[in-house]
Amino acid sequence: MEEPVLLNQTTVVTYFRLRGLSINQNVQMAAFAMFLVFYVLTLIGNILIVITIIYNHHLHTPMYFFLSNLSCIDVCHPTVTVPKMLMDTWSEEKLISFDACVTQMFFLHLFACTEIFLLTVMAYDRYVAICKPLQYMTVMNWKVCVLLAVALWTGGTIHSIALTSLTIKLPYCDPDEIDNFFCDVPQVVRLACTDTHIIEILIISNSGLISVVCFVVLVVSYAVILVSLRQQISEGRRKALSTCAAHLTVVTLFLGHCIFIYSRPSTSLPEDKVVSVFFTAVTPLLNPIIYSLRNEDMKNALNKLMGRVEERGKNENV
Numbered sequence: 001m002e003e004p005v006l007l008n009q010t011t012v013v014t015y016f017r018l019r020g021l022s023i024n025q026n027v028q029m030a031a032f033a034m035f036l037v038f039y040v041l042t043l044i045g046n047i048l049i050v051i052t053i054i055y056n057h058h059l060h061t062p063m064y065f066f067l068s069n070l071s072c073i074d075v076c077h078p079t080v081t082v083p084k085m086l087m088d089t090w091s092e093e094k095l096i097s098f099d100a101c102v103t104q105m106f107f108l109h110l111f112a113c114t115e116i117f118l119l120t121v122m123a124y125d126r127y128v129a130i131c132k133p134l135q136y137m138t139v140m141n142w143k144v145c146v147l148l149a150v151a152l153w154t155g156g157t158i159h160s161i162a163l164t165s166l167t168i169k170l171p172y173c174d175p176d177e178i179d180n181f182f183c184d185v186p187q188v189v190r191l192a193c194t195d196t197h198i199i200e201i202l203i204i205s206n207s208g209l210i211s212v213v214c215f216v217v218l219v220v221s222y223a224v225i226l227v228s229l230r231q232q233i234s235e236g237r238r239k240a241l242s243t244c245a246a247h248l249t250v251v252t253l254f255l256g257h258c259i260f261i262y263s264r265p266s267t268s269l270p271e272d273k274v275v276s277v278f279f280t281a282v283t284p285l286l287n288p289i290i291y292s293l294r295n296e297d298m299k300n301a302l303n304k305l306m307g308r309v310e311e312r313g314k315n316e317n318v
Contacts, residue, residue, distance in 0.1 A: 063125055163185055
């Protein structure tokens with residue numbers, strides 16, 4: 001059988017090798033089981049949220065419109081990396097073609113950046129709802145919501161194209177191994193056999209700056225909301241505090257990874273893989289738990305949906 005060519009003298013790359021999470025077979029099997037369970041639960045949880053929001057007219061509000069967008073992203077985001085990682089567990093040579101690597105980086109940054117913008121928009125939505133409740137439906141009307149959704153997806157696409165294009169024309173040489181279980185821009189750029197100092201600055205000024213600025217905006221927004229809540233009645237305050245705490249937890253988990261990875265030069269640290277696991281597998285699973293299972297309206301809507309499914313099943317059996 002002909003061996004796959006990894007790279008040649010003209011620096012045209014055809015494949016990269018992924019090192020994966022570990023070379024220990026037992027660790028790989030444990031990782032396979034963990035990722036498989038997390039991935040299946042992520043798909044079930046987020047798809048269930050989208051279906052519930054679609055079928056329950058009481059949830060046709062701006063907050064749940066943006067939450068359904070978040071759930072769609074949380075279905076797509078792990079799908080970019082986790083299935084490939086699961087297949088690689090059973091392969092001795094964890095190869096990924098250059099085209100597949102570029103595709104993976106594009107969609108990874110598309111969904112990640114779109115989620116950052118979405119979390120920022122969701123914080124603005126909560127700010128208007130809590131601090132300016134009488135103007136809420138005027139400010140956050142459906143036209144504004146749709147325009148914001150289009151803008152954040154467009155922004156994510158532009159960001160991803162700009163970042164991914166930095167890696168396409170670079171010349172690559174040995175080593176050809178990516179020290180992770182998926183392709184990401186900083187790790188791929190590190191393999192280039194040319195000076196990448198300017199490209200690293202561009203990565204930091206692009207991804208790093210977006211992450212830091214959005215994180216600061218989000219923290220300030222929730223600080224303003226918390227100050228405003230001091231003047232509200234206890235019941236409304238408790239519900240709003242619960243919502244804000246949930247949002248802030250997701251923001252910290254997700255943006256913490258982005259700041260850690262993209263706000264520093266392309267140097268490999270032992271913590272990178274652990275942070276990447278949270279970024280690709282854990283956070284998309286936590287989002288439906290944090291945002292929805294702690295939300296009374298969502299829990300009631302889920303119960304109604306389950307009741308409707310059970311009733312339809314009984315009628316079909318009669």
